[in-house]
Amino acid sequence: MSRIAPAMKTAITEKPRRRTQEERSEAMRKRLLAATLESLAEDGYAGSTLSSIVRRAGVSRGAQVHHYPSKQALLLDASEDLLKRTYRRLGTLLLSISEEDNRLQALVDACWEQMFATPLYRAYCELVAASQRDEELAQALGAMLRRVMALFEPAANYYFETSGTKLRPADMFLQLSCLLSGLGLQATLLSKPVIRSQLDGWVRQASPILRARKGITSPPPRPASWDRVLETVG
Amino acid sequence: MSRIAPAMKTAITEKPRRRTQEERSEAMRKRLLAATLESLAEDGYAGSTLSSIVRRAGVSRGAQVHHYPSKQALLLDASEDLLKRTYRRLGTLLLSISEEDNRLQALVDACWEQMFATPLYRAYCELVAASQRDEELAQALGAMLRRVMALFEPAANYYFETSGTKLRPADMFLQLSCLLSGLGLQATLLSKPVIRSQLDGWVRQASPILRARKGITSPPPRPASWDRVLETVG
């Protein structure tokens, strides 16, 4: 009898091969993490209940509890996943602007649209807010921030140079990131023209002292942490 | 028998006069609103349950339900209260820096310490995050933002002037507010030196093109909305 069911499934899925335990686990974790980040962005931290997450992931409550014994564990891993996604986005973003005409404007626009005006950033905001009352989460997010900054800093100094100021490109871009954070936080409360004018305003203000180095089109020297982080993504 | 209890209270408080209904209501509302904002800042939006709020306010569940039929109503009124407090802080802040030596630095520092690195701003962050899923709250906060900006804009253009840029002082300060928002959001995740350097970095960058007008020590022309908002504070 235990032979029949698999045979039927084979007929339907056309793929009789059953996945290995590891594959199953990984796929399940991925679904749970994606659903968690989605839920954080859409339903907020408070609205992200385990029930809603597993419903969104289309799995059972038991699957979640098997892979993550507590809600805290799931959220911590989701933070880690958020970091990895951010790394990858930042990487492709930096590569994509390396051939742009007006690199500064392109970088600002791309950062805004692909990193801060996104559901992923909303999820980040929720986690940051929650980290105010969760020491463990605060640790994780703090480490995450430092790692992203450590990646971005050399890249910024590689692609750009400053003149007539004591600030290095990395300092300028850290300012930009704070600006974008603030804009992103209140994006839904501000009008589009205001946001647009803030983005352009920063570019206009930064252009005289911050410019892209000429002839740099190859990717920057990647810090070791870059690959180290990504290697576990699979 | 109903005579005795009041008499005893009189002996204790030394003030036999019973408050009028209106006084009682107002005092109770004030306690509830203060407790709500406190709770938002400390316990977060999710942690701000009605039970915790009334416990913090030291009143009964019945008192809260009498003045605010729903949690939503309480939070909306708390948002309004947040606006009023912000108005007042901004007002005293603007007055306090009018006699400072380095007005720009003083303004930035004061804004940071008295407005963004405060529990009140944490409460604001919680409300903004929650407003993502609450249209009514979003409306209220949006209106609040616009009103604060409407107050700040003429004041900025009154105290300061720009040169060598198309941006007006108000645009610069809007940028500053976004920067401070972003810093404030992640304040607990960033190191103090990073924050300090960002504040100073903005001042250094803005100084060449933004300076305080000479000899302006009197308060700016207040917009009508200023008094209109404050008159209900009592």
Add this chain to the structure above:
DNA sequence: TCATTTACATACAGTCTGGACTGTATCATA
């Protein structure tokens, strides 16, 4: 092939929340 581990499913227990509801004391006023 069989025992053991892993992956997942379901049911349940205990806690908490928000809103409804009831009761009581105080105030305003005619």
Add this chain to the structure above:
DNA sequence: TATGATACAGTCCAGACTGTATGTAAATGA
């Protein structure tokens, strides 16, 4: 001072959430 309105207190309840305990099927390894 009688009467209705207001201010507050305390309790109850239906629903939701998390963690746990238990059951089953699939995969792994000997």
